Amino acid sequence: MSDRTTTPATLDDHLDATRDARLASLHEFLRIPSISALPEHAADARRAADWLADALGTAGVENVEVTETSGHPVVYGDWLHADGAPTVIVYGHYDVQPVDPLDEWTSPPFEPVVDGDRLLARGAADDKGQIHAHVVAAAALLATRGRFPINVKYVFEGDEESSSVPLEGWLTANQHRLAADAAIISDTGFFDGNIPAITVGLRGLMYAQIDVQLSPVDLHSGSYGGAVNNPAIALAQIIAALKGPDGRIRIPGFYDDVLELTEVERAAMADLPFDEEAYRAAVGVSALVGEAGYTTLERKATRPTLDVNGIWGGFQGEGSKTIIPAKAHAKVSTRLVARQDPHDVFEKLRDFVLEIAPPGVEVSVHLLGTGRPTVTPIDHPITRAAARGLEAAFGRAPVYRREGGSIPVAATFESVLGLPVVLEGFTQPHERAHAPNEWLDLGNYEKAIRAIVATFDEIAALDRTGGDRRSTDG
Amino acid sequence: MSDRTTTPATLDDHLDATRDARLASLHEFLRIPSISALPEHAADARRAADWLADALGTAGVENVEVTETSGHPVVYGDWLHADGAPTVIVYGHYDVQPVDPLDEWTSPPFEPVVDGDRLLARGAADDKGQIHAHVVAAAALLATRGRFPINVKYVFEGDEESSSVPLEGWLTANQHRLAADAAIISDTGFFDGNIPAITVGLRGLMYAQIDVQLSPVDLHSGSYGGAVNNPAIALAQIIAALKGPDGRIRIPGFYDDVLELTEVERAAMADLPFDEEAYRAAVGVSALVGEAGYTTLERKATRPTLDVNGIWGGFQGEGSKTIIPAKAHAKVSTRLVARQDPHDVFEKLRDFVLEIAPPGVEVSVHLLGTGRPTVTPIDHPITRAAARGLEAAFGRAPVYRREGGSIPVAATFESVLGLPVVLEGFTQPHERAHAPNEWLDLGNYEKAIRAIVATFDEIAALDRTGGDRRSTDG
Numbered sequence: 001m002s003d004r005t006t007t008p009a010t011l012d013d014h015l016d017a018t019r020d021a022r023l024a025s026l027h028e029f030l031r032i033p034s035i036s037a038l039p040e041h042a043a044d045a046r047r048a049a050d051w052l053a054d055a056l057g058t059a060g061v062e063n064v065e066v067t068e069t070s071g072h073p074v075v076y077g078d079w080l081h082a083d084g085a086p087t088v089i090v091y092g093h094y095d096v097q098p099v100d101p102l103d104e105w106t107s108p109p110f111e112p113v114v115d116g117d118r119l120l121a122r123g124a125a126d127d128k129g130q131i132h133a134h135v136v137a138a139a140a141l142l143a144t145r146g147r148f149p150i151n152v153k154y155v156f157e158g159d160e161e162s163s164s165v166p167l168e169g170w171l172t173a174n175q176h177r178l179a180a181d182a183a184i185i186s187d188t189g190f191f192d193g194n195i196p197a198i199t200v201g202l203r204g205l206m207y208a209q210i211d212v213q214l215s216p217v218d219l220h221s222g223s224y225g226g227a228v229n230n231p232a233i234a235l236a237q238i239i240a241a242l243k244g245p246d247g248r249i250r251i252p253g254f255y256d257d258v259l260e261l262t263e264v265e266r267a268a269m270a271d272l273p274f275d276e277e278a279y280r281a282a283v284g285v286s287a288l289v290g291e292a293g294y295t296t297l298e299r300k301a302t303r304p305t306l307d308v309n310g311i312w313g314g315f316q317g318e319g320s321k322t323i324i325p326a327k328a329h330a331k332v333s334t335r336l337v338a339r340q341d342p343h344d345v346f347e348k349l350r351d352f353v354l355e356i357a358p359p360g361v362e363v364s365v366h367l368l369g370t371g372r373p374t375v376t377p378i379d380h381p382i383t384r385a386a387a388r389g390l391e392a393a394f395g396r397a398p399v400y401r402r403e404g405g406s407i408p409v410a411a412t413f414e415s416v417l418g419l420p421v422v423l424e425g426f427t428q429p430h431e432r433a434h435a436p437n438e439w440l441d442l443g444n445y446e447k448a449i450r451a452i453v454a455t456f457d458e459i460a461a462l463d464r465t466g467g468d469r470r471s472t473d474g
Numbered sequence: 475m476s477d478r479t480t481t482p483a484t485l486d487d488h489l490d491a492t493r494d495a496r497l498a499s500l501h502e503f504l505r506i507p508s509i510s511a512l513p514e515h516a517a518d519a520r521r522a523a524d525w526l527a528d529a530l531g532t533a534g535v536e537n538v539e540v541t542e543t544s545g546h547p548v549v550y551g552d553w554l555h556a557d558g559a560p561t562v563i564v565y566g567h568y569d570v571q572p573v574d575p576l577d578e579w580t581s582p583p584f585e586p587v588v589d590g591d592r593l594l595a596r597g598a599a600d601d602k603g604q605i606h607a608h609v610v611a612a613a614a615l616l617a618t619r620g621r622f623p624i625n626v627k628y629v630f631e632g633d634e635e636s637s638s639v640p641l642e643g644w645l646t647a648n649q650h651r652l653a654a655d656a657a658i659i660s661d662t663g664f665f666d667g668n669i670p671a672i673t674v675g676l677r678g679l680m681y682a683q684i685d686v687q688l689s690p691v692d693l694h695s696g697s698y699g700g701a702v703n704n705p706a707i708a709l710a711q712i713i714a715a716l717k718g719p720d721g722r723i724r725i726p727g728f729y730d731d732v733l734e735l736t737e738v739e740r741a742a743m744a745d746l747p748f749d750e751e752a753y754r755a756a757v758g759v760s761a762l763v764g765e766a767g768y769t770t771l772e773r774k775a776t777r778p779t780l781d782v783n784g785i786w787g788g789f790q791g792e793g794s795k796t797i798i799p800a801k802a803h804a805k806v807s808t809r810l811v812a813r814q815d816p817h818d819v820f821e822k823l824r825d826f827v828l829e830i831a832p833p834g835v836e837v838s839v840h841l842l843g844t845g846r847p848t849v850t851p852i853d854h855p856i857t858r859a860a861a862r863g864l865e866a867a868f869g870r871a872p873v874y875r876r877e878g879g880s881i882p883v884a885a886t887f888e889s890v891l892g893l894p895v896v897l898e899g900f901t902q903p904h905e906r907a908h909a910p911n912e913w914l915d916l917g918n919y920e921k922a923i924r925a926i927v928a929t930f931d932e933i934a935a936l937d938r939t940g941g942d943r944r945s946t947d948g
Contacts, residue, residue: 037793098795104691162793203696207794215758217578217909221781222677222879225809226721227774229763232782232804233717239710245832247700284689289703289834300701307695307798308706310791314784315805319511319636320681320842321572322807322880323908324781330706331789333796335699358719360763368794405696406796434797435691 010144015449018140023119025055026132026445027112029094030121036072036095037162045072045158048094052131052156053077059139061154071166072158079138080151085460086181087151088382089419091409092131093160093187096123097434104436117442124440126433130186130426131156133445137452149460153180157409160187164371164408171409171416181420182382183413184455188425189433190444191272191399192279196390198383199423201301201402202410204336204373206345207309210238210353211329213362218314218323229360231328232313238363239330241356242306242349247291247299249306249334251352254345259338261302269297272399282430301402306334331368335404342370371408376421381462386424389455393447424455484618489923492614497593499529500606500919501586503568504595510546510569511636519546519632522568526605526630527551533613535628545640546632553612554625559934560655561625562856563893565883566605567634567661570597571908578910591916598914600907604660604900605630607919611926623934627654631883634661638845638882645883645890655894656856657887658929660922662899663907665746665873666753668915670864672857673897675775675876676884678810678847680819681783684712684827685803687836692788692797703834705802706787712837713804715830716780716823721765721773723780723808725826728819733812735776743771746873756904775876780808805842809878816844845882850895855936860898863929867921898929 034048035041049066056077057064064077072095080087099109099122107113109122119129134154141148155178157167171178191197212231219228244250261269274297280288290299299305313328315321334345350365357363376383378400390398403423413419426448427433428441508522509515523540530551531538538551546569554561573583573596581587583596593603608628615622629652631641645652665671686705693702718724735743748771754762764773773779787802789795808819824839831837850857852874864872877897887893900922901907902915 037795038791097797098789098791100789100791101692104800161795203699205696205796207796217758217906217911218575219757220879220908221783221807222679222809223877223907224757224774225781225878226764226777226779227762227770227878228757228759229761230781232785233713236710236713236782236785237719239707240714243707245711283693283698283702284691285702285834286836287703287834288701289832290700296701300698303700305700307699307704308710308788308802309695309795309797310788310799311706311710311802312786312790314782315572315574316784316786316803317512317572317574320805320807321511321635321783321908322679322681323571323783325784326578326909328782328785329790331794333695333794335696358763360759360761362760403696404699404701405694432691433697434694434795435800437691 011140011453014140014144022136026129029128029132030112030123031110033110034095034158035098036159037098042072045095049073049075049158052094055135056138056154059135060142061138067170069166069170074158074167074170075156076154078153079148082148082151082460085150086462087153087179088459089153089155089178089180089183089413090134091155091183091185091413092134093127093157094131095158095161096128097126097161101436106437118439119442120437120439122438124438125427125431126438127160127187129440129445130448133426133448134186134452137449140449141453149456153178160407160409162369164412167409168412168416171412175417178417180417183419183421184386185407185410185421185423186425187407188403188423189427189429189431191401192274192429194428194441195273196394196396196398197401198386198390198398199403199425200378200400201375202373202423203301203304203404203406204340204342204411205333205369205371205406205408206336206342206349207331207333207369208346208349208365208367209329209331210235211327211364213327214324214360215326218326221322221324224324228324229358230324231361232325234358234361235311235313235328235330237358238353238356239308239332242332247289249304251348253348254304257339257341258304261298266298270295272297272401300404302337304335304337304340306332309333335406336373338373338375340373342372346370371406372411374410374414374421376423380420382420382422382459385458385462386422386455388458389451390424392454393451426451485614485927488614488618496610500603503602503606504586504597505584507584508569508632509572510633511572516546519569523547523549523632526568529609530612530628533609534616535612543640543644548632548641548644549630550628552627553622556622556625556934559624560936561627561653562933563627563629563652563654563657563887564608565629565657565659565887566608567601567631568605569632569635570600570602571635575910580911592913593916594911594913596912598912599901599905600912601634601661603914603919604922607900607922608660608926611923614923615927623930627652634881634883636843638886641883642886642890645886649891652891654891657893657895658860659881659884659895659897660899661881662877662897663901663903663905664918665875666748666903668902668918669747670868670870670872671875672860672864672872673877673899674852674874675849676847676897677775677878677880678814678816678885679807679843679845679880679882680810680816680823681805681807681843682820682823682839682841683803683805684709685801685838687801688798688834689800692800695796695798698798702798703832704798705835706799708832708835709785709787709802709804711832712827712830713782721763723778725822727822728778731813731815732778735772740772744769746771746875775878776811778808778810778814780806783807809880810847812847812849814847816846820844845880846885848884848888848895850897854894856894856896856933859932859936860896860929862932863925864898866928867925900925
């Protein structure tokens with residue numbers, strides 16, 4: 001069983017024989033509506049954590065526990081019998097985004113549907129499908145070889161979609177048992193055209209809410225219109241002032257700490273195989289629009305930006321209701337790049353909004369979440385091992401990309417645990433994470449399982465070939 | 475019973491004896507959730523129409539019918555036995571505004587609650603309480619005198635809160651049986667401080683919706699942020715462009731047809747007893763804000779304005795959801811003054827919005843409702859009769875005011891039926907029409923019943939005293 005030279009066939013045979021069972025298991029996992037942002041789904045988050053812990057235990061992972069945090073539980077498990085081999089933390093999250101607008105789903109978000117190579121469900125890609133591939137890889141390794149080639153510590157959280165703040169506290173409190181050589185985060189995707197990719201840069205996040213209040217109650221727009229301000233118009237004026245028609249963010253000092261791309265980095269991005277028109281068509285927009293002076297690839301991954309994620313106030317029904325809303329609100333977030341600090345950016349946003357607040361309304365701004373931006377080195381041995389693992393499974397060397405999204409915990413692994421982080425994710429680029437009809441490419445999922453095993457093997461090989469493995473646990 | 479000299483006491487006695495019964499009846503009427511704008515309440519609108527028809531019939535009004543329109547039914551009834559006396563159309567509406575935000579009501583909107591002199595319920599003031607006072611006045615007249623002093627035709631519609639378009643068609647189709655000398659509209663209120671008032675000007679209305687679409691589905695704000703436009707920001711930019719910081723509407727040509735107030739009119743308004751600070755405090759706003767160069771009273775009743783009545787798009791829940799919304803929407807309406815045409819104003823709005831629409835999003839504008847502005851002459855005999863009727867019941871001569879709201883049918887009575895219109899309404903100025911916790915002042919309601927009878931008597935007296943009654947039915 002542990003003869004490494006015959007293992008690949010054995011592992012493949014095992015995976016071929018267990019395909020139906022693992023799809024049934026993945027469906028079961030996806031059926032749990034573990035939406036972390038909505039308090040009414042707290043019990044579902046716990047159910048998903050329990051389910052995941054059971055799956056890890058059944059796979060043969062040891063010391064499995066569902067452990068408390070200030071938010072939803074963390075699921076921990078390890079396998080630490082590869083004496084002398086590196087230790088890797090594997091990270092993912094079992095929580096999912098909210099599902100609204102529900103009426104745009106072609107099938108209920110928590111009833112998985114297979115359509116050709118696509119598995120449609122909330123969380124299929126982000127991130128349950130990816131952590132399920134890790135659990136399957138663990139089960140396959142232990143079933144066929146009886147062991148892992150390296151030491152592995154699994155850390156699966158339940159608050160990623162609502163900030164990862166509870167995990168940060170948990171990581172700090174549990175540093176003693178999280179000693180490792182590197183962290184593998186599987187929560188990213190491939191490059192356009194479904195080209196395997198390793199993500200070497202992540203944007204940070206500052207997520208805030210702006211509230212504008214006019215009056216205690218809605219006012220009749222006929223009786224009061226003209227005499228009082230309108231909170232939705234005031235909010236529109238504030239939002240319009242945040243970004244210029246040139247796509248530049250107008251919050252004073254916003255760009256102060258931005259680390260500009262080098263000419264070498266810009267040239268490397270320009271060399272990536274990117275078909276702008278195909279991308280535009282796949283996204284389904286009439287035109288790509290962004291900050292003047294930068295390409296689309298630069299804009300979506302290496303430049304900070306500001307978006308309104310939600311806006312509401314007053315009457316939203318059919319027909320007409322003649323009111324001046326009492327209140328209007330907007331969720332406003334910025335994606336940040338290296339060296340911007342989310343708390344500093346929040347303060348600059350808040351100060352500017354309060355400064356430009358129109359008269360006759362009360363304006364307040366509060367912070368909902370932060371994540372620091374990260375950049376990981378392309379030439380780190382762990383990154384190279386992951387690249388070889390991806391190439392072994394997908395038959396093509398990965399490209400190195402920056403990703404516009406944020407994984408707050410990536411910065412935490414670096415700063416709290418002092419670990420190099422490799423972002424090895426497996427989803428198709430247009431899998432609709434966070435949107436209705438999120439889907440997982442089942443081909444990618446199957447190969448991801450093999451890529452995880454191959455990556456572990458490559459990390460084990462690093463040591464034997466004298467790779468400059470960094471160790472914090474001696 | 476019909477001896478007029480002994481009637482007042484008899485009528486008062488009758489009203490004193492039937493107070494509990496009419497409050498119970500009013501509660502019953504208010505319990506019907508006849509929200510005209512929401513299709514799911516169509517059956518409730520019909521139920522309210524049937525209830526009202528029953529009440530009119532029980533009062534002794536004749537030829538009562540619930541008659542079809544292109545929208546909700548019109549309730550018609552008449553009493554035409556006052557030979558030689560004037561004929562008056564009495565107008566009101568049995569439909570009500572939607573009730574959201576529901577969580578701001580202190581009690582369920584369709585379960586009336588009496589709190590001191592206040593009766594709390596959706597429609598209590600606008601307009602069920604007022605038409606109920608008319609039904610009670612009819613019943614009291616017929617119970618105590620056996621007759622009306624004039625001929626009366628009741629027209630109660632069910633679409634006022636969603637445009638009155640169906641009624642306009644019905645009035646045109648039923649001109650033959652609507653011959654009259656004047657129309658009394660009871661759908662307005664008193665002047666600040668609860669001073670009896672006759673409304674001599676109404677603003678018109680143009681109500682539209684702006685839709686901004688980015689993409690078929692919400693997009694992940696990390697993956698796509700910076701590369702695509704944001705429909706909520708685009709909408710904010712459009713809205714911010716519609717009105718300047720000076721409160722002037724910036725739609726080209728918007729003010730072209732506005733009939734400016736004369737110096738005499740401005741002086742008369744300045745003479746009205748209006749405590750701006752008390753008004754501000756009663757509305758509950760931190761400051762009164764409006765068009766530069768005009769007073770608050772002028773702004774809220776004699777100047778056109780533009781408001782956002784509702785705005786929505788993207789995530790509205792607790793916490794954070796990191797999306798770029800697929801779509802964003804706003805309900806935008808303008809209040810119009812004499813000589814502005816709502817269709818012309820809509821075209822100007824639409825053209826301007828499409829002209830300034832930002833790139834990368836699809837913008838569309840559609841019309842949801844219109845109402846023409848009206849101004850009625852202060853010195854018309856019917857206006858003077860109503861003023862005497864109000865003074866008899868409320869012990870104080872009314873002031874003449876312009877009202878910022880719109881009653882689309884007022885213009886239709888003038889243009890289609892050729893009738894002078896008197897706007898004799900009875901609600902307290904801060905009764906929260908269209909807002910949560912709408913209430914009716916029960917003192918005003920009781921006196922309104924007496925004022926209606928007194929107004930009918932004054933109209934009957936007009937003829938005998940040689941008032942210059944205008945007749946269209948010979």
